[in-house]
Amino acid sequence: MTEGPTITTIAQRAGVSIASVSRVLNGLPTREDTVRRVMRAADELGYVPNSVARSLRNRRTDQIAFAMADIGNPVYVAMVREIQPLLKEAGYRLLIHSTDGDAEDELGVLRGLRERYVDGLIISPLRGVTEEHIEAIVAARAPVVVIGALPEDMPEGALVDNVRTDSRTGVRLALDHLHVIGRRRIGFLNGPLDTVPGAARAAAYREALEALGLPYDEDLVEVGDFYRDSGARAARALLARVPGVDALMCANDLIALGALDVLREQGRDVPGDVAVVGMDDTDLASVTWPTLTSVSLGSAERGRAAAGLLLDRLQNGPREPRVVVVRPSLTIRGSTTRPGTSPRAGTSPGGAR
Amino acid sequence: MTEGPTITTIAQRAGVSIASVSRVLNGLPTREDTVRRVMRAADELGYVPNSVARSLRNRRTDQIAFAMADIGNPVYVAMVREIQPLLKEAGYRLLIHSTDGDAEDELGVLRGLRERYVDGLIISPLRGVTEEHIEAIVAARAPVVVIGALPEDMPEGALVDNVRTDSRTGVRLALDHLHVIGRRRIGFLNGPLDTVPGAARAAAYREALEALGLPYDEDLVEVGDFYRDSGARAARALLARVPGVDALMCANDLIALGALDVLREQGRDVPGDVAVVGMDDTDLASVTWPTLTSVSLGSAERGRAAAGLLLDRLQNGPREPRVVVVRPSLTIRGSTTRPGTSPRAGTSPGGAR
DNA sequence: CATCCGGCCGTAAACGTTTACAGAGCGCTG
DNA sequence: CAGCGCTCTGTAAACGTTTACGGCCGGATG
Secondary structure (H helix, E strand, O other), X not given: OOOOOOHHHHHHHHOOOHXXXXXXXXXXXXXXXXXXXXXXXXXXXXXXXXXXXXXXXXXXXXXXXXXEXXXXXXXXXXXXXXXXXXXXXXXXEEEEEEXXXXXXXHHHHHHHHHHOOOOEEEEOOOOOOOHHHHHHHHHHOOXXXXXXXXXXXXXXXXXXXXXXXXXXXXXXXXXXXXXXXXXXXXXXXXXXXXXXXXXXXXXXXXXXXXXXXXXXXXXXXXXXXXXXXXXXXXXXXXXXXXXXXXXXXXXXXXXXXXXXXXXXXXXXXXXXXXXXXXXXXXXXXXXXXXXOEEEEOOHHHHHHHHHHHHHHHHHHOOOOOOEEEEOOEEEOXXXXXXXXXXXXXXXXXXXXX | OOOOOOHHHXXXXXXXXXXXXXXXXXXXXXXXXXXXXXXXXXXXXXXXXXXXXXXXHHOOOOEEEEEEOOOOOHHHHHHHHHHHHHHHHOOOEEEEEEOOOOHHHHHHHHHHHHHOOOOEEEEOOOOOOOHHHHHHHHHHOOOEEEEOOOOOOOOOOOOEEXXXXXXXXXXXXXXXXHHHOOOOOEEEEEOOOOOHHHHXXXXXXXXXXXXXXXXXXXXXXXXXXXXXXXXXXXXXXXXHHOOOOXXXXXXXXXXHHHHHHHHHHOOOOOOOOOEEEEEOOOHHHHOOOOOOEEEEOOHHHHXXXXXXXXXXXXXXXXXXXXXXXXXXXXXXXXXXXXXXXXXXXXXXXXXXX
16 A cells, blocks of 8 residues: 655655745745646645644644534534534534533543644533533643533633523523413423533423412422433323323423323323423424424524634634523424414513513 | 643653653553653643644544535434444544535545545445545545445445445335335325435336336426425425325435425325325434334444444455445334334335345 | 673654745845 | 845754664573
8 A cells, every 4th residue: 555645755756845845835935936846746646735744733633523412412413513514614624522421421522632633622511510521621721612501610721611591591481481371280301400401490490480470399390311211201100190280391302202202192182281392492393293392492503602612712812711691482383382373483582682 | 821741741750761651651561660650750740642643653543534415314313323432432533524415525525535634434425426436535545434325346446345225125115015005196205316315216116116016107206305395395296286196205204204294284184195104214203293104224224334344444454345235124103004003113124135 | 701682771763744944046236 | 246135945843652773781691
């Protein structure tokens, strides 16, 4: 297997030094004649620069990584779809780390930044940003964007931007809507409480009930995982315990899918008997029957914002950390209102700008 | 921004040469005392090896790329889900290229192999493997696995393995099934004919009809894109032209979603009035209502096979090109048979082993 | 005691670039 | 004609590793 041509090969063939070759290839001012000779030689040899050598010298890899819990979750796919074109546009390649929610893996990715195989990282930590995460970020000395909650007291040296949403308001929007359509016994199917979204949504559910003057009833709450079959299990348990429940708030769309499965299986009408609301407003929400009312947490927008913040830091150098907050909205579909009688979809939050 | 420690820093602190440092860090036999001193210094300095420098020297990047048409398509997500863990296990990082079906982009990825930023590539070319693709693969001199059809006459030097499925048999399975349940006017909603799957499925539809002794009727065929809204348009057009159609064969699940939308909108019962079959058997198929009977082309299996072939080549060196063919199967769900009366799902192809 | 051998270690080269620096050549000016 | 300054080019160092090679030192052997 013959090795490919290098600038040295070109230099020999063109009868110039490697410095001249490099200058020509990088478009630095050079005598017309030299340019032609080098170009000719490069063409004939089919030269392609070695990106690793270039990276070593330039101290940049033109690569960016995106680390998330599970590429099988449409939320993250939606983010990738926004991130990828922005990075490509800016000349960066994209690496994907799907950590399966494994905290060790997540830390591994952050610590790996010190190997300098990427110029920056977008990470969405499922279990929250711990002391160890922060240490790793500071030690990395490469820009990081965290999608999700970030502690208040980040140390000075941390090159970290933050994109978050307000799931509190999101849950609030959903429960307000359910209240408006007359539901009073609103069950809640949550994910694990030791995840950031799980904990936040649990608190938000309680608060929203209180704001509506509804009592908090432990029997109306089920905790499982963020998957469809877990959602089905939870729905089954809750329906058995409280047959009179008239709405199910689900902590993500996958859980809602499971709930819909069970409701159909039990012959309960949706939304007649039980209204269902999902969360994340993924592509799946428009596929189910009835279609799924869902709280949009702006996945696409969060992806775009994260990529934008990272590129900005890479291109314009150090600056103060920034936080972008994406406002949730409620997309109303068939699982809470009969088609025809429904208000328009895509309601915005009612709060102040 | 202070630069991180290198083996030179360690060597100074430990009072040894950089060669010894390297040997210790790589576990080569070294005197006990030296090992301790180096390890100590490395720990104190928080040393992490620079992966770029290592790559330059070792001529390997420990990175593999996967190029596909659209990361938004669940088929490719299914593949990524299988590929990623296998690569991680073997110590490789994964790069993602979503080319949007742009032929130029695709070629760009292949040509980019010569920059040596990855050790291998898995690619699923939407528009087929052209002369230019082959040139690029030969020039790459890095192993490539193509998911999809490959020309018969690949040149000698091409380091290329191939994973394919047999969509001909897949379509055949679906049409046999529709025939068995009594359908005779079977429409076909296809994707673009200038894509590999589009062309293959068009031919397969014709052949399968013939095998069943059904006439081929141009009016029963619509050509659009592989997306949901395009599927809806096609279904609308076909239903208007041939109101008596009693089944719709769809060239992928997204098209089938669009068809289901239209059928529901027009109040036609599925499968009573019109049976629907999708293709790819993505996660979506179990989400719709009725759930979607779909031809499984073994996306997960194809992903696994591709990763396996590539890793084998990387680990065990050159060998003859291999081809893996994944057999399609039919997953029967509610869009062709009423629940309760349905045979078990997951039928295998009837052909010879 | 001279010789040899084996185990460790340090020097230096190599991977393929980019770039600081200085020298060569040349035209212009005083 | 000396001197200056400009443009272009080549030499060499640097990025951070791995590794071939040879030297040194100790102990074992004749």
